[in-house]
Amino acid sequence: MESTETTSTQIYSKHFIPLESNPEVFTELIHKLGLSKSLSFHDVLSLDDPELLAFLPRPVYALILVFPTTAAYEERIDQEEAELLDYQGSGVDEDVVFFKQTINNACGLYAILHAVCNGDAGRKIDDASLIGQLLQAGLPLVPDKLALMLEHSEELELAYAEVATKGDTEAPAHAEDEVDFHYITLVKSHTNSHLYQLDGDRKRPVDHGPMAVHEDVLSDKSLDIIRSMMASEGNNLNFSLMALVEEG
Template identity: 35%
Template sequence: MSRWIPLESNPEWAVRAGLVKSQAHFEDIYGLDDELLAMVTQPVKAAILLFPITEQYENERKAQDERIAAEGQHPVDPTVFWMKQTISNACGTMALLHAMINSDVVFAPESAIQKFIDICKEQTPLERAKILETTPLFANIHADAAAGGQSAIPPNLDTDLHFTCFVQAPSPPRDGVAVDKTEMRLLELDGRRNGPIDRGVCLDFLKDVGKVVKDVYIAQTANVNFSLISLSGGPLPE
């Protein structure tokens, strides 16, 4: 497995990769209370969570993946872009790609991310992963972003922190029966999983993300190494 330097929560990566910052931006979410969520610039298109990997989480993740493989889950919109993570420590890049590609944001023509989208459009999740392994489009951006972080690059590249991404998508027909076109589903996109994870009906994106973060992640650890950022429309507020 290829291995990259662990990436901090660094939204400047997105701009260097091609996100047009006058049209969309990443910003910090300072808490999950309603008052703090209300401070986040709308519309929110995606959210990225950095969380500590614990033994309990790993056990629950594996059990859920096995259950979904055996029993299935609510159908996922087939147009959602997801790819498998096959590069160690690439979860930050994966989360940023999942957030931006699944949002209606603008990319600079001929930018790294636009080229990646064009190459991967008709590929499978594993083929996309192979392309990410072999393309030079993001490796240098990732390395520069990691080197420019606030923390020194660790001599040991193993890390117990991981990025995952949340987006919303329409609910596709189920068993051939059309559903309410306005029904949205909350999806978690994590390259370590076997595919997108359906987290239920999405009525209020940020509040629904906050509930999953509290119930699935925060509740099972005393570790406080969490951070959450949003991908919001428009330029970054001054």
């Protein structure tokens, strides 16, 4: 399954081939970025079956949801965004690290960055790694400048390109080709333990409120959010979910 950001009037200066929704591809990319080999992505095979959920290693650091971008979804997001101000937070003291998306068809990359740079996963980043160096340089910047720094990173583009054509489905012939799926990320803040929904196509992080200290991101609160999104799309079965976990 491949994805892109929602249809938008935004004009992009750079286009990437979209990532397949594939845990092996996502895992390979985070290792290229310099994350610990103990971190990996797994498919979440059910939202309701305790036995299937029990197969996932715990704790779960982040969830990445892939879903179809329908007209109804886009209309609902436009209504929610209409009264919001653009996020302007920066620095290490922010509750989350938020990346504004400026590269077309790269919502999978931004979902991965949101997953690994927030919560307890963010504490496992080596400062000398590619993502560690990008964070050190970028966190003091306002979101627009942080976005441009990522857009202009040749090392990040190279790491992405090395995995973007992998997977079980054929990649689009051209990076500019639009496809109909989108990625968002759910993370638990390392500062206030709130659950955040992160989507670089939106104006700002969505704060879903506090979680219990002992809860990881595979919580009832997270699963209820995903169930609600699916229900709003008529229980469309073209949703898929991946979990960022630590093994061993």
